[in-house]
Amino acid sequence: AAQTAANSRYNFDELTWGNDINHHIADGYNADVLLRWGDPITADAPEFDPQNQTVEAQLKQFGYNNDYVGYIALDENRGILCVNHEYTNEEVMFPGLGRQDRAGFEGMTKEIVDIEMAAHGGTVVEIQKGSDGKWSVNRNSWYNRRISPFDTEMTFSGPAAGHDRMKTNADPTGLAVIGTINNCAGGMTPWGTYLMAEENFHGYFWTDVVDADGDPDVSAQPEAVSMRRYGVPGRWYAWGQYYDRFNIDKEPNEPNRFGWIVEVDPRDPTATPIKHTALGRFRHEGAETTVSSDDRLVIYSGDDNRFDYQYKWVSRNVVNEETAVFGSSLLSDGTLYVARFNEDGTIDWLPLRHGEGPLTAENGFKDQGDVMIDTRLAADLLGATPMDRPEDAQPRGDGTAYIMLTNNTRRQADQVNAANPRAESAFGHIIEIKEEGGNHAATRGTWDILVKCGDPTVADVGAEWNPETSESGWFGSPDNCAIDADGRLWISTDQGSNWGRTGKSDGLYALETEGDLRGHSKLFFRCPVGGELCGPYFTDDAETLFLAVQHPGTDGTKDFEGFERDSTFEDPATRWPDFQDGMPPRPSVVVVTKQGGGKIAV
Ligand code: FEO
Ligand code: CA
Ligand code: CA
Ligand code: CA
Numbered sequence: 314a315a316q317t318a319a320n321s322r323y324n325f326d327e328l329t330w331g332n333d334i335n336h337h338i339a340d341g342y343n344a345d346v347l348l349r350w351g352d353p354i355t356a357d358a359p360e361f362d363p364q365n366q367t368v369e370a371q372l373k374q375f376g377y378n379n380d381y382v383g384y385i386a387l388d389e390n391r392g393i394l395c396v397n398h399e400y401t402n403e404e405v406m407f408p409g410l411g412r413q414d415r416a417g418f419e420g421m422t423k424e425i426v427d428i429e430m431a432a433h434g435g436t437v438v439e440i441q442k443g444s445d446g447k448w449s450v451n452r453n454s455w456y457n458r459r460i461s462p463f464d465t466e467m468t469f470s471g472p473a474a475g476h477d478r479m480k481t482n483a484d485p486t487g488l489a490v491i492g493t494i495n496n497c498a499g500g501m502t503p504w505g506t507y508l509m510a511e512e513n514f515h516g517y518f519w520t521d522v523v524d525a526d527g528d529p530d531v532s533a534q535p536e537a538v539s540m541r542r543y544g545v546p547g548r549w550y551a552w553g554q555y556y557d558r559f560n561i562d563k564e565p566n567e568p569n570r571f572g573w574i575v576e577v578d579p580r581d582p583t584a585t586p587i588k589h590t591a592l593g594r595f596r597h598e599g600a601e602t603t604v605s606s607d608d609r610l611v612i613y614s615g616d617d618n619r620f621d622y623q624y625k626w627v628s629r630n631v632v633n634e635e636t637a638v639f640g641s642s643l644l645s646d647g648t649l650y651v652a653r654f655n656e657d658g659t660i661d662w663l664p665l666r667h668g669e670g671p672l673t674a675e676n677g678f679k680d681q682g683d684v685m686i687d688t689r690l691a692a693d694l695l696g697a698t699p700m701d702r703p704e705d706a707q708p709r710g711d712g713t714a715y716i717m718l719t720n721n722t723r724r725q726a727d728q729v730n731a732a733n734p735r736a737e738s739a740f741g742h743i744i745e746i747k748e749e750g751g752n753h754a755a756t757r758g759t760w761d762i763l764v765k766c767g768d769p770t771v772a773d774v775g776a777e778w779n780p781e782t783s784e785s786g787w788f789g790s791p792d793n794c795a796i797d798a799d800g801r802l803w804i805s806t807d808q809g810s811n812w813g814r815t816g817k818s819d820g821l822y823a824l825e826t827e828g829d830l831r832g833h834s835k836l837f838f839r840c841p842v843g844g845e846l847c848g849p850y851f852t853d854d855a856e857t858l859f860l861a862v863q864h865p866g867t868d869g870t871k872d873f874e875g876f877e878r879d880s881t882f883e884d885p886a887t888r889w890p891d892f893q894d895g896m897p898p899r900p901s902v903v904v905v906t907k908q909g910g911g912k913i914a915v
Contacts, residue, residue: 315829316781316828316829316830317781318781318782318783318830318833318835320829320830321823321825321830321833321835322799322801322825322827322830323801323823323825323835323837323914324914324915325339325340325341325342325823325835325837325914326339326340326341327339327783327785327786327835327836327837328340328785328820328836328837328838328839329785329836330784330785330816330817330818330836330839331817331818331839332812332816332817332818332839332842333818333841333842334841334842334886334887334888334889334892335841335887335889336838336839336840336841336862336889336890336903337838337839338837338838338839338905339836339837339838341907341908342905342906342907342908342913343904343905343906343907343908344838344860344903344904344905345447345448345903345904345906346890346901346902346903346904347440347448347449347450347859347901347902347903347904348375348379348394348396348436348438348450348901348902349361349375349890349891349899349900349901350374350375350376350377350378350379350432350899350900350901351363351371351374351375351899352374352375352450353373353374353375353452354373354374354375354436354438354450354452354457354459355373355452355457356452356453357373358370358373358374358452359373359374361374363406363408363882363895363896363897364408364895366406366407366428367424367428368424368427368428368430368431368463371428371431371432372431372459372461372463372464373459374459375396375398375436375438376396376398376431376432376433376434376435376436376459376461377398377400377401377402377406377432377433377900378398378399378400378401378402378432378863378864378900379396379397379398379399379847379861379862379863379900379901379902380396380397380398380399380496380497380498380499380793380847380861380863381395381396381397381496381497381498381499381500381509381510381599381793381847381848381861382394382395382396382397382847382848382849382850382859382860382861382902383395383396383499383500383501383507383850384501384850384852384859385501385505385579385580386852386853387439389854390441390442390443391439391440391441391442391451392439392440392852393437393438393439393440393456393579393580394436394437394438394439394440394859394902395435395436395437395499395501395507395577395579396435396436396438396861396902397434397435397496397497397498397499397509397510398432398433398434398435398436398496399433399495399496399497399512399847399863400433400495400513401429401432401433402864402867403425403429404867404879404880404881404882405864405866405867405880405881405882405885405897405898406432406882406897407425407428407882408882408883409882409883410425410882421551423555426550426551426552426554426555426556427463429550429552430461430462430463430492430552431459431461431463432461433461433462433463433492433493433494433495433496434459434460434461434462434463434465434492434493434494434496435459435460435461435493435496435507435509435577436458436459436460437456437457437458437459437460437507437577437579437582438450438451438454438456438457439451439454439456439457442857446906446910447904447906448857448904448906455582456579456580456582457582458582460492460493460509460577460586461492462491462492462493462494462517463491463492464491464492465491465492465493465586466489466490466491466585467489467490467491467492467493467575467585467586467587467588468488468489468490468585468586468587468588469487469488469490469570469573469587469588469589469590470587470588470589470590470591470642470644470645471589471590471591471592471644471645471646471685472590472591472680472681472682472684472685473569473590473594473682473685473686474487474488474590474645475487475488476680476682476683476686478536478566478569478682478683478686479566479569479570479682479686480566481558481564481566481567481570482557482563482564483557483558483564490570490571490588491558493509493511493571493575493586493588494511494514494517494571495511495512495513495514495516495517496509496510496511496512496575497510497512497513497597497598497599497617498510498598498599498600498601498704498705498793498847499599499600500599500600500601500602500612501602502576502602502610502637503602503604503610503632503637504632504637504638504639505579505580506576506577506578506579506639507576507577507578507579508574508575508576508577508600508602508612509574509575509577509586509600510574510575510597510598510599510600510614511571511572511573511574511575511588511596511597512596512597512598512617513547513549513596513617514568514571514572514596515543515544515545515546515547515568515572515596516544516547516548516549516550517547517549517550517552517553517559517571518545518546518547518548518553518559518560518561518567518568519546519548519550519551519552519553519554519559519560519561519562520546520548520553520560520561520562521560521562522562529546529547529548531545531546531561534561534565535565536565536566536568536569538677538690539569539686539687539690540561540568542687542689542690542693543568543572543595543596543689544618545561545568546561546568569594569686570588572594572595572596572597573588573589573590573592573593573594573597574588574589574592574597574600574612574614575587575588575589576588576589576639576644578639578640580639581639584639584640587640587644589644589645590645590682590685590686591626591644591645591646591647591649591685592612592614592626592644592649593614593624593626593649593665593685593688594685594686594687594688594689595614595616595618595621595622595624595688595689596616596617596618596621597614597615597616598614598615598616598617598703598704598705598706599613599614599615599704599705599706599793600612600613600614601613601614601705601706601707601708602708603708603709603710603753604632604710604753605627605752605753605754605755606712606750606751606752606753606754607631607752607754608631608632608633609627609628609629609630609631609632609647609754610627610628610632610643610644610647611625611626611627611628611708611753611754612625612626613625613706613707613708613714613716614626614706615700615702615703615704615705615706615716615717616688616689616703617702617703617704617719618702619701619702619721619723619724620699620700620721620723620724621689621699621700621702621703622651622652622689622692622697622698622699622700622703623651623652623697623698623700623703623706623716624649624650624651624652624688624692625649625650625652625662625706625714625753626647626648626649626650627647627648627650627753627754628643628644628646628647629646629647629648630642630643630646648664648665648666649664649665649685649688650662650663650664650665650756651663651665651692651695651697652697652698653695653696653697653698654698654700654730654731654732654744654760655731656730656731658731658759658760658761659757659758659759659760660746660757660758660759660760661756661757662755662756662757662758663692663695663696663697664756665684665685665688665691665692665695666681666684667680667681667683667684670694670695671694671695672684672691672694672695676694677690678691698730698732698733699728699733700718700721700732700733701718701719701720701721701724701733701735701738701741701742702718702719702720702721702741703716703717703718704717704718704719704791704792704793704807705717705791705792705793705794707794707795707796707802708753709796709800710800711751711800712747712748712749712750712751712752712753712755712758713745713746713747713748713826714745714746714748714753715743715744715745715746715763715794715796715802715826716743716744716745716746717741717743717791717792717793717794717804718733718738718741718742718743718744718791719741719790719791719792719807720738720739720740720741720789720790720811721733721738721741722737722738722739723737724736724737724738725737732744732760732762734762734765735765735775739767739774739789739811739814740765740766740767740768740774740776740789740790740815741766741789741790741791742762742763742764742765742766742791743762743763743764743766743791743804743824744760744761744762744763745760745761745762745763745826746758746759746760747759747760747761762777763824763826763831763832764776764777764778764779764824764832764834765777765778766787766788766789766790766791767787767789767815768787768789768815769782769787777832778832778833778834779825779830779831779832779833779834781830781833782832782833782834782835783835785835785836786822786833786834786835786836787834788804788806788815788817788820788822788834788836789806789808789811789812789814789815789817790806790807790808790809790811790819791804791805791806792805792806792807792845792846792847793805793807793846793847793848793849794849795848795849795850795851797851797855797913797914798851798853798854798855798912799855799915801823801825801826801914802823802824802825802826803821803822803823803824803837803849803851804821804822804824804834805819805820805821805822805845805846805847805848805849805860806819806820806822806845806846807819807845807846807847807863808845808868808869809845809868809869810868810869811869812868812869813869818839818840818841818842818844819839819840819844819845819846820836820837820838820839820840820846821836821837821838821846821849821860822834822835822836822837823835823837823914837914838860838903838905840862840865841862841865841866841887841889841890841898842865842866842870842886842887843864843865843866843867843868843869843870843880843886843887843898844862844863844864844865844866844867844868844889844898844900845862845863845864845868846860846861846862846863847860847861847862847863848860848861848902851913854912855912855913855915856906856907856910856911856912856913857904857905857906857913858904858905858906858913859902859903859904859905860902860903860904860905861900861901861902861903862889862900862901862902862903863900864898864900865887865889865890865898865899865900865901866880866885866886866887866888866889866897866898867880867886867898870886880898882897885897885898886898889901
């Protein structure tokens with residue numbers, strides 16, 4: 314007999330869907346707030362005071378919009394948490410600075426810009442589990458540090474390090490850069506270092522040169538072709554009005570120094586983070602790692618843009634005692650591949666190697682550094698498959714990988730392909746890849762669509778789920794994902810302002826990949842209104858799950874009954890998680906544990 318939902322491999326009672334000012338977890342579990350925006354993370358940090366924010370305070374406090382969460386155990390009840398801070402939502406961060414002021418940056422000041430910069434980047438912090446099973450931050454730990462685009466010095470490795478196009482007035486070596494921006498998802502290496510993906514870096518660059526419509530005009534720029542392909546400059550933030558390095562009129566090469574994967578050594582706060590240019594430059598969503606069956610490091614990373622590509626990187630050398638250390642040459646020498654999803658269900662991974670095929674000087678690539686700086690232009694020439702916004706990609710040790718395609722409402726009917734089968738896709742889909750021979754380093758494999766997301770009861774949506782999936786279990790816009798210790802898949806969602814169309818909050822779902830229940834999804838956790846769910850990350854003992862609630866009280870709150878307003882600092886749609894007057898909503902890391910202890914969903 315076919316299995317029913319009662320036979321799910323995920324042992325928990327499904328949470329009921331909805332959306333309100335608080336977070337919710339399935340019965341029998343605790344979901345405790347561990348770290349909030351503004352929480353002190355060093356012994357000398359001041360307490361959070363939202364009415365009197367300063368750059369000095371923010372540089373010692375937990376940053377904004379926690380996205381990726383990673384963890385390395387120091388011992389059974391103690392470890393280091395690594396958290397990305399992707400971006401800032403000024404309208405709910407700063408008193409009196411509504412979103413309507415952003416267009417012309419009315420009310421914006423250098424002081425606010427500095428705080429914004431300090432609230433970006435990452436946090437490395439030691440945490441511990443008490444005898445009551447509750448996790449807490451050790452503010453006195455030597456490991457604790459903030460990483461930010463305000464003042465954290467970084468270096469480069471790989472083919473573009475020191476390249477002429479990486480040199481600026483402030484850095485004639487092309488080897489020294491300040492900070493990292495828009496760190497979305499990420500990954501941990503097998504040797505316990507922390508990878509931060511630089512995603513929407515284009516938005517931080519400024520120009521005063523605009524066309525008749527007020528849009529940036531880069532036609533006089535020497536890097537014009539590259540800038541157009543990457544959307545530089547986006548003019549989302551005012552940073553370039555105060556810092557030359559974020560103004561392309563003054564520093565046209567600075568954007569080439571962002572859009573990389575950054576490696577941080579969480580065990581050494583004095584170690585300079587490294588941007589590894591061998592992994593390519595694009596809007597890196599994440600950087601999840603695995604070791605291939607022939608012992609090489611493999612990193613899957615999507616380029617989160619409509620019609621952009623899925624990539625993976627394979628090291629030349631094997632992972633061993635000598636190479637599996639921070640700063641070794643392993644991550645500077647390897648091959649970046651881009652995916653072609655063939656109509657017959659096979660996949661070809663196409664290498665981005667200078668001198669091969671079209672990647673020649675005649676086509677604008679003088680060397681491998683050019684190929685890496687202009688990864689997108691190189692992948693265009695190779696004939697990669699344009700995807701529906703590749704978000705997180707998660708490999709599993711058996712040669713399987715899961716690719717989150719979050720949505721692409723701009724795909725027209727004449728642009729669909731087998732791997733992106735829906736026009737105007739509002740809710741996205743998930744692809745499962747099986748690499749040839751179970752080897753993640755393989756250059757061929759097969760692929761299949763695991764689920765097509767959205768409401769299965771609305772025919773026009775064209776969703777496909779296992780029919781056992783309940784009204785609470787289906788979701789839209791998969792973004793992040795994780796594999797737990799039992800090899801089971803978990804998905805978190807980011808519907809953006811689009812959630813007015815589902816009525817559902819973003820959340821965490823257990824998605825079955827095997828057997829009769831393949832494609833069956835169950836809701837485990839719900840975000841407060843306007844928040845997106847990031848993380849998720851399971852500890853190796855499967856007893857702790859870290860989740861990151863991003864931008865609570867913002868996305869789409871004006872579209873939802875009971876929340877019909879643009880959120881502001883003074884009038885947010887929720888004051889999660891403190892629910893105190895005058896306290897804005899705070900992006901926070903939440904820790905999930907089973908009541909009474911034990912493995913999650915087992
Ligand atoms: Fe930062 Fe693609 O999500
Ligand atoms: Ca994301
Ligand atoms: Ca997203
Ligand atoms: Ca977001």
